Amino acid sequence: MTTNTQNLSGQSILAGAATTGNGRAVHGYNPATNEPLEPAYSLIDLDQLKIATAAAAEAFESFRSLEPAKHADFLDAIAENIEAVGAELAARAMAETGLPEARLTGERGRTTGQLRLFAKVIRQGDQHGVRVDPALPDRAPLPRVDIRQRKIAVGPVAVFGASNFPLAFSTAGGDTASALAAGCPVIFKAHNAHPGTSEIVGRAISKAVADFGLHPGVFSLVYGPGATIGQALVADPVIKAVGFTGSRSGGTALMATAAARPEPIPVYAEMSSINPVIFFAGALSEDPAAQAKAYLGSVSGSSGQLCTAPGLVFVPTGAGGDAFAQAISSQAPNTAGQTMLTEGIYNSWIQGVEALGGQPGVELLGRGTEGAGQNAPAPAIYSSSVEQLLENPVLQDEIFGAASLVIRYDSAAELVTALSKLEGQLTATLQLTDADHETAAAVLPTLETKVGRILVNGWPTGVEVGHAMVHGGPFPATSDPQTTSVGTLAIERFLRPVAYQNFPNALLPRPIAKDNPWNLTRRIDGTLTTTGE
CATH class of the missing domain: 3.40.605.10 (Aldehyde Dehydrogenase; Chain A, domain 1)
Incomplete structure (x- = not known):
């Protein structure tokens, strides 16, 4: 062949x-x-x-x-x-x-x-x-x-x-x-x-x-x-x-x-995952416009068709949050749409955006421009409140594509309440400075029960392939949060354990044979070793 x-x-x-x-x-x-x-x-x-x-x-x-x-x-x-x-x-x-x-x-x-x-x-x-x-x-x-x-x-x-x-x-x-x-x-x-x-x-x-x-x-x-x-x-x-x-x-x-x-x-x-990103006050104290630019880039990259695209962003009320929201409104028109994978996915995106934009208490915060060719919609950013998020499950629906929802919160307690009501997610991201550590520490226990990967000062798009990576999470992010x-x-995921009790060495499979013919690392009496036994 x-x-x-x-x-x-x-x-x-x-x-x-x-x-x-x-x-x-x-x-x-x-x-x-x-x-x-x-x-x-x-x-x-x-x-x-x-x-x-x-x-x-x-x-x-x-x-x-x-x-x-x-x-x-x-x-x-x-x-x-x-x-x-x-x-x-x-x-x-x-x-x-x-x-x-x-x-x-x-x-x-x-x-x-x-x-x-x-x-x-x-x-x-x-x-x-x-x-x-x-x-x-x-x-x-x-x-x-x-x-x-x-x-x-x-x-x-x-x-x-x-x-x-x-x-x-x-x-x-x-x-x-x-x-x-x-x-x-x-x-x-x-x-x-x-x-x-x-x-x-x-x-x-x-x-x-x-x-x-x-x-x-x-x-x-x-x-x-x-x-x-x-x-x-x-x-x-x-x-x-x-x-x-x-x-x-x-x-x-x-x-x-x-x-x-x-x-x-x-x-x-x-x-399904909407991958919440949480901004703490310190992260917006210096350059909220730069943070808004990075956010728009993460939302619109690959037309938002990534498993870990940030579909939900928590932003504190106050001057820093206001500046961030204003920067989104001013920068969004410079964000161009990209071709989506199929006409069907494009149509589903249109339906999802229309459904979100039509919800009570949801406002359009910023809109990009359509891209060249077919199936390249303008990225859309909406805003709402914690109260609306808690009351309306539609605000948690994944929109597969370049769309996201900004939620303004008043306090750490309100933030924890909102996070506790989220469905399972692949990722959550903390945008913070040293001054935010105490508030972030209060949020972490809730996030650990909701997501498979928690990031600090980055964006969830981009998944490293290695030994420590987790790309999973509680339902509906995945069907099995243990993997x-x-x-x-x-x-x-595709293995299962088998125990062999009192076997003669002649019948033992090679990975567990006493002389360790494949030189595997094995746990013998609880201790890792490459020796035979």
């Missing part, structure tokens, strides 16, 4: 085989013009989906048992294959999403960097999570037998591509990369907004599967309607977990299907 992008097939990749779907055909569209892009992509039917799920089941045992070096090299190879089609990939992604080349180049680097980071984890063996309680035959009053624990892959995983990240949260993005790193075959359902981009990356993954002699069922790329193929994929008994990034309605629909199965499975869904979809901890 080649990664040449000059001749996109418009086909799914079912266990390594390019396959024409038996269903209708769909096109990707250039959102700047609403013009269809070639080729048309044929959608698979339920029988064809079974080809992918059956192959994933067949591939599971051999894939989860890969030795660390080969497993890690496989992820590195996917990264290399994606980089090898860099220019063609960027061109197609630009055409399908309207995103600028610089943004997509950075997103590609994040995607390949994440794959390589996970490869390092595999070489270290951290994902095995080995724990050993050695036998204590002479312990009184009762002896202890040898008990060993490791984490194993859960099984084939269904991953759904995100609309707003055609690379980093798509075909080879975080959910796919972490599932593959865990040893789980992946069936990826492409987002219909960027089918060509998905095919290019899907070819890169499938090429690595073939080059390493892995079972072709390790990866499949399918095109199909979410209401039928997507739901059937989650309902298939072969699938043991789901990764999803998208709307609350889409995520909760998959959650319902997964929960209704004879064998319920986890859905790791990232959904993250970004960073090395994301691998653990």
Whole structure:
């Protein structure tokens, strides 16, 4: 299989085989013009989906048992294959999403960097999570037998591509990369907004599967309607977990299907978040105009189509807050709209803005200008009060795009009350100076119960991929607040622990064998070590 992008097939990749779907055909569209892009992509039917799920089941045992070096090299190879089609990939992604080349180049680097980071984890063996309680035959009053624990892959995983990240949260993005790193075959359902981009990356993954002699069922790329193929994929008994990034309605629909199965499975869904930013008085005491400029830039970047865009900002009453609000009103007209990902997302943004602007006690604070071409609305900033926020749930609705709401608050107590009524969020940001530490300390306990990541003096857009990152949060930010979809901890979503009690060494899996043949870091009697036992 080649990664040449000059001749996109418009086909799914079912266990390594390019396959024409038996269903209708769909096109990707250039959102700047609403013009269809070639080729048309044929959608698979339920029988064809079974080809992918059956192959994933067949591939599971051999894939989860890969030795660390080969497993890690496989992820590195996917990264290399994606980089090898860099220019063609960027061109197609630009055409399908309207995103600028610089943004997509950075997103590609994040995607390949994440794959390589996970490869390092595999070489270290951290994902095995080995724990050993050695036998204590002479312990009184009762002896202890040898008990060993490791984490194993859960099984084939269904991953759904995100609309707003055609690379980093798509075909080879975080959910796919972490599932593959865990040893789980992946069936990826492409987002219909960027089918060509998905095919290019899907070819890169499938090429690595073939080059390493892995079972072709390790990866499949399918095109199909979410209401039928997507739901059937989650309902298939072969699938043991789901990764999803998208709307609350889409995520909760998959959650319902997964929960209704004879064998319920986890859905790791990232959904809705308005990412509150809290300005304390000190942060607005010196240059509120500069703060307003930074805020508008964060709201409007990538047309606001980021999971962590600041949709809600708390600003104190008083001179500093007034100057901040005035700066927004004066600077907003200089903020130009950018092309949104699809006409459908643009229409949803229009509806959301109209709904927010029509609420009692909500006023337009500043409006930008429309961008060139289609689907590039003018950014919109509204304002209201804590009282209205507490009384009207519409003010907490996510508007996916360049829109935000400024809430003025009178006291720290009022701020804490407002924060306590918020839904779960991916992020919260504190804008402060040293003089604000006492007030911020009073807010932190509430924020810790509401969000997955708390920032100080920055903006929530931009998520570092590393070991400590958390990209998650209480519902509806995600379906499982105990997990993250970004960073090395994301691998653990697709693993489960198994204990082996009183096993003869000849039967022990290699990660927990007494001589530690893979040189893993293991916790023996509570102490981390690389020695054997």
